[in-house]
Amino acid sequence: MTHHINRRGLLKASGAMALLSGLASPAILRAQTPAIKVGVLEPLTGNLAYNGNQCAAGARFAAEAINAAGGIKSMGGAPIELVIVDAESRPEVAAAAVDTLAEAGVCAFTGASASALGLASSQAAAKYDLAQVFSVGTAEAIVERGLPNVFRFTPGVTKITAVALENLGLLNEAAGKPVKTAAIVHEDGPFGSQLAGIVETELPKLGIEIVEKIAHPTPHRDFNNIALRVKASKADILIPTNYINEYTLMTRALQQQRVELMAIYSILGGAASNIKFVRENNDIAQYVIDCNHWYDPNKEASKALAASAAGAGIDMTYDVMVAYATIQVIADALERSGSADRKAMIEALAASDYDGSIMPYGPTKFVNGDNVNSRPVNLQVRGDKIEVIFPKEYATIEPVFPRPAQG
Structure with missing residues (x-):
C-alpha cells in the first residue's frame, strides 16, 4: 500500500x-x-x-x-x-x-x-x-x-564522550601509555562543537595534551590543509568527529599527506563505524577505532x-x-x-x-x-569487518592499540 x-x-x-x-x-x-x-x-x-x-x-x-x-x-x-x-x-x-x-x-x-x-x-x-x-x-x-x-x-554527546575517553584511557594504560598528545578535528555544528569542547576539557585528565584543534563546516570538500596542520602538530593520535562524507575525505587526505599517527580514535565518527567506508577505503580504514551507536x-x-x-x-x-x-x-x-x-x-x-x-x-x-539507560560501544575496523571491542560483554575481538606501524 x-x-x-x-x-x-x-x-x-x-x-x-x-x-x-x-x-x-x-x-x-x-x-x-x-x-x-x-x-x-x-x-x-x-x-x-x-x-x-x-x-x-x-x-x-x-x-x-x-x-x-x-x-x-x-x-x-x-x-x-x-x-x-x-x-x-x-x-x-x-x-x-x-x-x-x-x-x-x-x-x-x-x-x-x-x-x-x-x-x-x-x-x-x-x-x-x-x-x-x-x-x-x-x-x-x-x-x-x-x-x-x-x-x-x-x-547524547556527554555520555558518549565520557565512555569514549574512559575506554581510551584503558587502552593507553594497557599499552604502556604511548599516547601523550592528540589533535581534534570536528564539524562546527551543534553536535561536533559541543563534543570537541568536552574532549578539550577532559582529555588532559588522562595525561594526554591537546596540540591542535580544528573545526570545519558541513559540507566540506578539501581536507588537505587540515591534514597538513595535523601533520605539523606531530600529534600521537587524532580524535575526529564529523559526518560520513567529511570523515572519508579527511582520512584520504591524511593518507595522501603521509600523516603518521599511532591511532585514529573517533568519537561519533561518521564513517568509522560504517561498512560502506570500510568496503570502499579498506586500507585507510584499518584499525580505526570509534565510539558510537551499535546494536547487540x-x-x-x-x-x-x-x-x-x-x-x-x-x-x-x-x-x-x-x-x-x-x-x-x-x-x-x-x-x-x-x-x-x-x-x-x-x-x-x-x-x-x-x-x-x-x-x-x-x-x-x-x-x-x-x-538514561542508553549506552554507546567502541568499535574497531579489522579486515573487512567492524568489530566490537568495548564493553567486554559484547566484544567480538580484542583491540589493537596503538595500530601497527604504517608501511
Whole structure:
C-alpha cells in the first residue's frame, strides 16, 4: 500500500517527499482494522542523504517485522503505516516537513539523522503535541529545552564522550601509555562543537595534551590543509568527529599527506563505524577505532534485521539499527496505550520501560526526554569487518592499540 500527499506549498518549500507504508499483504488481511500512521523524518537528499536513507530503511524493516508479527495487538492487530518525509539535510525544511506529518495524521515520528535537523523538527512538532523519538541526535540542547514531546532513545554527546575517553584511557594504560598528545578535528555544528569542547576539557585528565584543534563546516570538500596542520602538530593520535562524507575525505587526505599517527580514535565518527567506508577505503580504514551507536548482535531480532538488510542489499549501519529501534519503542508505546492519540503517545513514551530493543541497553527510562539507560560501544575496523571491542560483554575481538606501524 503506497500513499501520496500532494501539498503544493510544502513541495515548493521542501522539494520531494516520499510517503511509504508498511507491508501490503498484512494490511489486506486486516482490512477492518485501520492502520496506525507513524512518521519518519530523515534527510533523503542533500549532504546527509546516505544516513537518512539508511534510517528510512531501518524504520521500514521494523514496521515490516511488527506487522508480520500481528501488528499492534491492543488495537486489534492494527498495522503500522510509515509516512516518510524528506528533510533535505536542511533544518528549515525539517521544520516545515512536520506540518506534512501532522496533516497526514501520524501519532508520533522518528528522525532526523543530525542534531541540527532534529532540533528544528522537534521544536516545530511541539505545537502539535507530536512526539519525536530521535533516531540520531546527540547535541545536549535536544533534551535541555524542556519540550515534553522530545524522546532521545540513543545516548547524547556527554555520555558518549565520557565512555569514549574512559575506554581510551584503558587502552593507553594497557599499552604502556604511548599516547601523550592528540589533535581534534570536528564539524562546527551543534553536535561536533559541543563534543570537541568536552574532549578539550577532559582529555588532559588522562595525561594526554591537546596540540591542535580544528573545526570545519558541513559540507566540506578539501581536507588537505587540515591534514597538513595535523601533520605539523606531530600529534600521537587524532580524535575526529564529523559526518560520513567529511570523515572519508579527511582520512584520504591524511593518507595522501603521509600523516603518521599511532591511532585514529573517533568519537561519533561518521564513517568509522560504517561498512560502506570500510568496503570502499579498506586500507585507510584499518584499525580505526570509534565510539558510537551499535546494536547487540546476539539478540534474535538483531539477527533477523541483519538478514533482512542483507537480503535487501542494504549496508548494516548504525543508522539502520537505531531507526529500527526507535520504531520498536513507538510500537511498544502504542501497545501499552492502546491509542494513537498524540497526547496519549507522549504519556506512554514518558512512562516507557521497554526492554525488547535490539540495542545493548537496559529498560528504557526517559528522564527529561533522555533515555538514561542508553549506552554507546567502541568499535574497531579489522579486515573487512567492524568489530566490537568495548564493553567486554559484547566484544567480538580484542583491540589493537596503538595500530601497527604504517608501511
